[in-house]
Amino acid sequence: MAELLMIIVLIWMPETYSPLLLTWKARHLREITSDPRYRSILEVEDVSLQSDFYYLPTPGPADSKGACRFFDCIVSFDRTYIFTDTYHISQRLTNVIWIAMYVGVILGELLVPFLYRSLKKNPLASREIGKASSQKIPPEARLWFAMLCGPALPVSLFWMGWTSYASISIWSPIMATTLFGYAILSIFISSCMYVIDAYDILSASALGFMTFSCYITAGVMSIVGLSFYENMGIQ
Structure with a gap:
């Protein structure tokens, strides 16, 4: 059942993460306007793999x-x-x-x-x-x-x-x-x-x-x- 739901989610569930949606929108605007100034925050910031791990959300209290x-x-x-x-x-x-x-x-x-x-x-x-x-x-x-x-x-x-x-x-x-x-x-x-x-x-x-x-x-x-x-x- 879990595998079936995973397939359904991957195929039909729309993306909801707003920074990624803005990245897609900026890419689309660059394509139709040929203006490279359209950039999202994810594209502007120089995010390294190390910083990705550093900013991973930490778990809640140990007794939760x-x-x-x-x-x-x-x-x-x-x-x-x-x-x-x-x-x-x-x-x-x-x-x-x-x-x-x-x-x-x-x-x-x-x-x-x-x-x-x-x-x-x-x-x-x-x-x-x-x-x-x-x-x-x-x-x-x-x-x-x-x-x-x-x-x-x-x-x-x-x-x-x-x-x-x-x-x-x-x-x-x-x-x-x-x-x-x-x-x-x-x-x-x-x-x-x-x-x-x-x-x-x-x-x-x-x-x-x-x-x-x-x-x-x-x-x-x-x-x-x-x-x-x-x-x-x-x-």
Whole structure:
């Protein structure tokens, strides 16, 4: 599906990066007027490869999207140790317990309209959050959702780890999984919206760099994760 969408995007999605559009326009004007003075900012500035790397957008806070993927990888590894090894349920039922995390995601989604509706109704308070003078909601206001719901992430992980005993009901780690899904959605939405508002025209590059960083972390965890849990244990 991803490959199909990539082909569709490459063929039919129009270019939207304004500096590149101006470059194309300047080139067209040079062709029809024979006037070499038509130049875009990309053509005028002497941009080297070194400066391209220097100005690459840096990823957001380490506990935003990177943490989402990082802890998501951790939860993926420990589910077998908790539900299959500790509670001795089948692999099929262990997979079904993923529904608990999606319940938490849905609960988080229910809070989104209420929070941002309040910001929209009170632009003065929104401007005060970011100390901005424009009518546009400052990027910092996007982080309220993560600030309010983010603490649920460490709580859910400690809850899941410290109650994963055969003597404790299996519903305890299941409910912790629900809280984990709730926290993950909160941090994910807030961090992405913050980066989009903060980087503006460069937001696609910033999000891409964040995704690249978190997948590198997840890839490393996939190598060391199994040995980690076997040696350290769930708690």
